[in-house]
Amino acid sequence: MPSFTLLAQSVLSGIFIGALYGLLGLGLSLTWGMLRQINLAHFALAFLGAYLTFQLTHGAGWDPLATLLVVVPCFFLLGASMHWLFARFAITPFNSLLVTFGLTVIVESLIQWIWTADQRLMDSAYGAVRFKLGALYVPLPELLTLVLAVALSLAAWAGLRYTDLGRAMRAAAEDAPIAAAFGVNERSLSLLLSGISAAFAGVAGLCIALSFTLAPSQIYAWIGVVFAVVMIGGLGNPIGPLVAGIVIGISESLTMALTSPAWAPLVSFSLLIVVLLARAKKI
Amino acid sequence: MKLATRIIAALGAAALSLGLAQAAPSGAPVRIGSTLALTGPLSGTAIIHKIVGEIYVDDLNKRDGLLGRPVEWILKDDQSKPELARTLYEQLITVDKVDLIIGPYATPNIIAAMGVAQRYNRVLIHHTMGIPSLAKYDMQFPAWSVGPNPETTVPNTLFDALAASAKPPKTIAIVTSKFPSVYFMSVGAREVAKKRGLQEVLFLEWEFGNKDFGPIANRVKDAKPDFVFVGAIGLEGNQLLEAMKKIDYVPPMHYYMYPAPGPLAKLPEAQGALAASIFEQHPPFTNNPIAAQFVKEYNARAAKAGLPDNSVETQAAASFSTWQVLEAAxxxxxxxxxxVLAAWLKQNQVDTIQGRLRFDRANNYGDDLMRVKQVQNGHWVTVWPKEWAAPGAKLITP
Incomplete structure (x- = not known):
């Protein structure tokens, strides 16, 4: 019989990994739901962000959090540029899947060329810090991931809900011609949203670098579960991926604690099938 | 006759490797073909084999080449994909018309190449086949000497080492990746442990590519084993240790099947970690002048290539041995x-930097030359068997 500490620590681990799923899913969900782009390159951008964080921390001695000052604006421009290209060549949603897959392969090769295929592990002062809550341990890198995921998800939600810009984005996503008739500049807003989503990928990259081993091929390890998180959380919903991510994270962790860890990958897809069946009429 | 041939071959190879016999090779090159995972998930380790091959071929050409002819290595990128390895070996034999082939990196790719070698009756000497029972082809020869039953012999060597230590473990936790060659060894270790009377307090499996090691670390901590056998490949061992650190858990004694040796040794939490090895760059291994020269050259080239770990250990040594076996034959x-080469290899033994290899047991495997090494003060040192231990080194227990 597993101990209470084991179960509680597993739930905590699940919350932390789930927060990262949610953070990775946030930008993907927004571009998919509001721009009708299935952006597989989001994962490649997250890893590019992770490698840049690694480089700035190891090579230039920056504090990992300070790397966001460079990564976020750069990725914003990168995301906006990508969207400009997609719009320029009128990429359809289905074709966006193929094009962004191609971009992912290119970014993977670029990462491999610069940092080689060897696995990299970022040592930072944060890595060694952990807090104790009774018998439970709370590592700082994972805590930072949770804080960033919650803060960005709430900020995105509030921005879309309560600001004129956010309302305009939602209106453009709902019906672009009608929104344009009311003076909404859909093109500019799309660029802005793409930029923000890419910046979210950069932040997720920081969290990946803080807690995980980096290898170019790891880009693909996250796609399945994060896609499930986005589908379960609802497309274009900024809070949904976080909630779905935490649910999947806890489920996976408890599966690992109570049965065999080898069963954990089945959890996200089993949940996805259940949710898709339950929502069958809405699809 | 056999002994004489062996000695002549060994002395010849040694003399040549030391550059005692200098003659410029001439004529049409001997073309040796192979693939390596130059890109893809296996490329991090395959780069070691590329560097070793380049060192060996350069060295061969500085000497007399092969049969007095220069050697050309035709190397193709199998992208870590067995199906591509199969196609490329077909291409090497039928289009490039290479004179000889040697194996690619990693078990699945070797099996793919073996099928092609069998179709064309070519000798295949390979360096990293982890599951000997799958090597059915008569003219394949393993240069990584793990014996025909490593799933039994390797754990037995490990448990012998532990039994001889100051604090032999009584309970064991086995946690393992389901990566085929690792899983095969972990299941073997489980059986051996049972037979040797160790009480199993935990057995866990995870899918290769698992990202979250937190729950696994929690379960190991909860099980309170004396000894943890980690069936890990690559950085999985580091990831598990990192996860253990986050919950303030230090395994009393721990073993890693196929770790990324450099990164693991550098991890402070890995102090005392055990692993298997055929070669480490310290005496008595480096008492062999060929090994000492190779270590020097490899250290320099690996540093130049930007590898995070420049030491010669199992992968590089097995790779070097492959070329030694080919040259000797x-x-x-x-x-x-x-x-002719296959017939000679079956009847003779070859001295390599990992020891003397023979190919006369099941599936052309010979002896299990795997030893036990331990991380001591950030470096791997061989600790078992005693005759291969680094000077003054012995297995440290908590």
Whole structure:
């Protein structure tokens, strides 16, 4: 019989990994739901962000959090540029899947060329810090991931809900011609949203670098579960991926604690099938 | 006759490797073909084999080449994909018309190449086949000497080492990746542990590519084993140790099947970690002048290539041994004929930097030359068996 500490620590681990799923899913969900782009390159951008964080921390001695000052604006421009290209060549949603897959392969090769295929592990002062809550341990890198995921998800939600810009984005996503008739500049807003989503990928990259081993091929390890998180959380919903991510994270962790860890990958897809069946009429 | 041939071949190879016999090779090159995972998930380790191959071929050409002819290594990128390896070996034999082939990196790719070698009756000497029972082809020869039953012999060597330590473990937790060659060894270790009377307090499996090691670390901590056998490949061992650190858990004694040796040794939490090895760059291994020269050259080239770990250990040593076996067979038979080479290898032994290899047991495997090494003060040192231990080194227990 597993101990209470084991179960509680597993739930905590699940919350932390789930927060990262949610953070990775946030930008993907927004571009998919509001721009009708299935952006597989989001994962490649997250890893590019992770490698840049690694480089700035190891090579230039920056504090990992300070790397966001460079990564976020750069990725914003990168995301906006990508969207400009997609719009320029009128990429359809289905074709966006193929094009962004191609971009992912290119970014993977670029990462491999610069940092080689060897696995990299970022040592930072944060890595060694952990807090104790009774018998439970709370590592700082994972805590930072949770804080960033919650803060960005709430900020995105509030921005879309309560600001004129956010309302305009939602209106453009709902019906672009009608929104344009009311003076909404859909093109500019799309660029802005793409930029923000890419910046979210950069932040997720920081969290990946803080807690995980980096290898170019790891880009693909996250796609399945994060896609499930986005589908379960609802497309274009900024809070949904976080909630779905935490649910999947806890489920996976408890599966690992109570049965065999080898069963954990089945959890996200089993949940996805259940949710898709339950929502069958809405699809 | 056999002994004489062996000694001549060994002395010849040693003399040549030391550069005692200098003659410029001439004529049409001997073309040796192979693939390596130059890109893809296996490329991090395959780069080691590329560097070793380049060192060996450069060295061969500085000496007399093979049969007095220069050697050209035709290397193709199999992208870590067995199906591509199969196609490329087909291409090497039928289009590039190479004289000889050697194996790619990693078990699945070797099995793919073996199928092609069998179709064309070519000798295949390979360096990293982890599951000997799958090597059914008569003219394949393993240069990584793990014996025909490593799933039994390797754990037995490990448990012998532990039994001889100051604090032999009574309970064991086995946690393992389901990566085929690792899983195969972990299941074997489980059986051996049972037979040797160790009480199993935990057995866990995870899918290769698992990202979250937190729950696994929690379960190991909860099980309170004396000894943790980690069936890990690559950085999985580091990831598990990192996860253990986050919950303030230090395994009393721990073993890693196929770790990324450099990164693991550098991890402070890995102090005392055990692993298997055929070669470490310290005496008595480096008492062999060929090994000492190779270590020097490899250290420099690996540093130049930007590898995070520049030490010669199992992968590099197995790779070097592959070329040594090939050279010894060609030199002794003065032939590039596959059947002649295969016949010679079956009847003779070859001295390599990992020890003397023979190919006369099941599936052409010979002895299990795997030893036990331990991380001590950030470096791997061989600790078992005693005759291969680094000077003054012995297994440290908590």
């Amino acid at each position: 060609v030199t002794a038979t003065k032939s590039l004929d596959d059947k």
